[in-house]
Each structure stands twice: as C-alpha cells, then as structure tokens.
Amino acid sequence: MEYLLIVNLDGAAIDALPEDEKRDLDARSIGHDRELEARGRLVAARALQSPATAVTVRVRDGRISTTDGPFAETREQIGGFLLIEARDLNEAIDIAAQIPVGQFGCIEVRPTYKIPGSE
Numbered sequence: 001m002e003y004l005l006i007v008n009l010d011g012a013a014i015d016a017l018p019e020d021e022k023r024d025l026d027a028r029s030i031g032h033d034r035e036l037e038a039r040g041r042l043v044a045a046r047a048l049q050s051p052a053t054a055v056t057v058r059v060r061d062g063r064i065s066t067t068d069g070p071f072a073e074t075r076e077q078i079g080g081f082l083l084i085e086a087r088d089l090n091e092a093i094d095i096a097a098q099i100p101v102g103q104f105g106c107i108e109v110r111p112t113y114k115i116p117g118s119e
C-alpha cells in the first residue's frame with residue numbers, strides 16, 4: 001500500500017544549524033532515500049523550498065485568489081514529502097521514524113486514496 005509521509009519542519013531550527021551540520025543532515029537524508037529505494041520502498045521523495053516561496057490558491061464562486069506564502073500560521077511548515085510503498089501502517093511508521101530531519105518537526109503518515117475508476 002502507498003503512504004505519503006509529509007515532513008513538517010521547524011525551518012528556523014534548521015536555519016540555525018551550522019553549515020557543516022546542514023550538509024551532514026542533507027547527506028543523511030539522501031542516504032536514507034537511497035536506502036529506501038534499494039529496498040523497493042521509495043516511490044518519490046522531494047524537499048521543498050522555503051514557505052516564503054509558496055503561493056496559496058483558492059477558488060470561490062468561480063473566482064481565483066492567491067496569497068503569498070502558506071496559509072498555516074505555525075512554526076512547523078511542510079518541508080518535503082516521501083511517497084512510499086509499505087506492507088502496512090506499522091512499516092510506514094517505522095520508515096517515517098527513520099527520516100533524519102524528523103528531529104526538527106514531525107512526520108505525518110497518511111495512506112493514499114485510489115479514486116474508484118481512475119486506473
């Protein structure tokens with residue numbers, strides 16, 4: 001079954017790290033992704049740019065509105081995602097717990113939904 005692991009981060013905490021620790025965190029994250037890929041568990045993984053680069057889009061009554069940045073007012077913002085293949089929720093949780101940047105926020109584990117008739 002597919003699970004989306006949504007990586008929520010405290011960007012300020014990561015920004016405060018010394019450059020060598022940021023590089024180490026990046027290297028460990030890439031290594032984790034490669035290990036998942038070698039095990040046949042990784043479907044896709046991407047880090048996201050800063051929330052300051054985001055645009056929030058809404059459509060109401062046929063009208064489009066945009067707002068700079070994310071809408072959520074919280075310290076933790078979505079910093080990336082992994083789409084994985086796992087046997088069950090327990091395995092997905094185990095994989096989420098090993099994500100190196102998880103120490104700077106939290107990982108939301110959510111099963112994907114197959115829209116009936118979409119395949």
